Amino acid sequence: MTKFNVPVRGEVSENNQAIFDNLKKGLGFVPNLYAYFAKNDTALGDYLALQNRKSTLKAKEREVVNLVTSQVNGCRYCQSAHTVLGKMNGFTDEQVLEIRSGVASFDTKVDALAKLTKAIVENKGKVSDQIKTNFFEAGYTEVNLIDVVIVIGDKIISNYIHNLTQFEIDFPIAPEL
Structure with a gap:
């Protein structure tokens, strides 16, 4: 079975490191799902933008x-x-x-x-x-x-x-x- 590793802060782009810092400040930690998205230079920011978009749903x-x-x-x-x-x-x-x-x-x-x-x-x-x-x-x-x-x-x-x-x-x- 292929093993997929979750990157730590030092293994991601500078932009994603800044997002990690904001997540840690807001949540107290960087969830593994978000950290995994950070393997890609833009996926984490894109995903968070989608997730945090304005919605008519509470x-x-x-x-x-x-x-x-x-x-x-x-x-x-x-x-x-x-x-x-x-x-x-x-x-x-x-x-x-x-x-x-x-x-x-x-x-x-x-x-x-x-x-x-x-x-x-x-x-x-x-x-x-x-x-x-x-x-x-x-x-x-x-x-x-x-x-x-x-x-x-x-x-x-x-x-x-x-x-x-x-x-x-x-x-x-x-x-x-």
């Missing part, structure tokens, strides 16, 4: 999309990271697990978002009219739909990177479903 809603997408794609790294972030955004352990399964019985709006996200990822965007109708009836708009797809795309990038490389998970490991 942080809590983005975590729903992140959790569901990471579960469908089987990415243990992102399941673990977003379990931590989901709890930081107000979800309980039980709610995080339920969201990862693609439902949220505790909140109809979150449920519609989780079901839509799961259907989009599993079916490559081909989603039933009923799931879309439920999403819109829950109070979401077409503008929100665009943002859901952008967040899914962001998460697919990181899911695929980790699924390909399997570098060390530097978050508490999320429980299996």
Whole structure:
């Protein structure tokens, strides 16, 4: 098996070193996923720009999309990271697990978002009219739909990177479903 190594600060470009410094200042550490992106001179900055773009979705809603997408794609790294972030955004352990399964019985709006996200990822965007109708009836708009797809795309990038490389998970490991 090929072993993929996560670079340290001294092994990345000067531009990426500055990003590492900002991440360390803001988060207290540089997550391995971000460090791995830094092997490429522009990927880390590009990825962070995508991840930090202005969105019509609240942080809590983005975590729903992140959790569901990471579960469908089987990415243990992102399941673990977003379990931590989901709890930081107000979800309980039980709610995080339920969201990862693609439902949220505790909140109809979150449920519609989780079901839509799961259907989009599993079916490559081909989603039933009923799931879309439920999403819109829950109070979401077409503008929100665009943002859901952008967040899914962001998460697919990181899911695929980790699924390909399997570098060390530097978050508490999320429980299996």
